[in-house]
Amino acid sequence: MAKSDAAYLDLINQFKEHTVEKHYLALVYGPFPQTRGELTTMLGRHSADRKKIAVVQGKGREAITRWQVVKAWEEVTLLRVTIKTGRTHQIRVHLSHLQHPVVGDATYGGGKRKARLVSRRICRSYW
Numbered sequence: 001m002a003k004s005d006a007a008y009l010d011l012i013n014q015f016k017e018h019t020v021e022k023h024y025l026a027l028v029y030g031p032f033p034q035t036r037g038e039l040t041t042m043l044g045r046h047s048a049d050r051k052k053i054a055v056v057q058g059k060g061r062e063a064i065t066r067w068q069v070v071k072a073w074e075e076v077t078l079l080r081v082t083i084k085t086g087r088t089h090q091i092r093v094h095l096s097h098l099q100h101p102v103v104g105d106a107t108y109g110g111g112k113r114k115a116r117l118v119s120r121r122i123c124r125s126y127w
Contacts, residue, residue, distance in 0.1 A: 015086070024081045024091060025070070028100040029110055029118075032077050036068040039094050043087045052107060053089045055097045063087040065094040075118050076103060 002008035014020045044060030046052035064084035071078045077100065081091050092108045095101055101110035103118060 018084065022083050022086065024083070026067075026079045026081050026091060026095060027103045028077050028079060028095050029075070029103060029114070030077065030100050031072055031074070032067075032069055032079075032100065034069075036066070038064065038066045039098065040064045041094070041097070043090065043093060053087070053093050055093065061085070061087055063090045063094065065090060067095075 002011055011020075041055045041063055042058065042060030043053050043063045044056040046054040047056075062085060066082045066084070067079045069077055070080050079095075081095075083090055087093075089108070092102055092105055096105075096108035096110075101108050103110050104112055104115040106112060
């Protein structure tokens with residue numbers, strides 16, 4: 001949100017030039033073997049489900065996601081995620097590709113039913 005047209009245009013330019021850093025927190029399933037990492041892939045439309053995005057070979061758009069473990073439990077891990085590109089569903093697709101879908105994400109492998117199995121004590125111990 002910008003208070004003036006000039007601020008709005010400047011903000012658009014910052015996103016276009018990739019000078020804005022975007023950081024997120026993501027609660028994902030399972031433990032990570034490393035405390036940090038980076039994934040660079042091509043993302044494009046899923047071949048079987050056109051509403052979904054997928055990691056693709058060749059034709060697609062480059063997507064770069066960096067992650068760092070903030071806190072780990074047996075069942076889930078809290079990650080700090082930084083994206084260098086802003087592709088549709090990028091974080092969700094990349095984490096699912098790493099076999100660690102976002103808790104509660106029904107589209108990319110971590111649906112509500114699975115989320116209910118996560119112990120409430122885990123989330124309470126962090127917050």
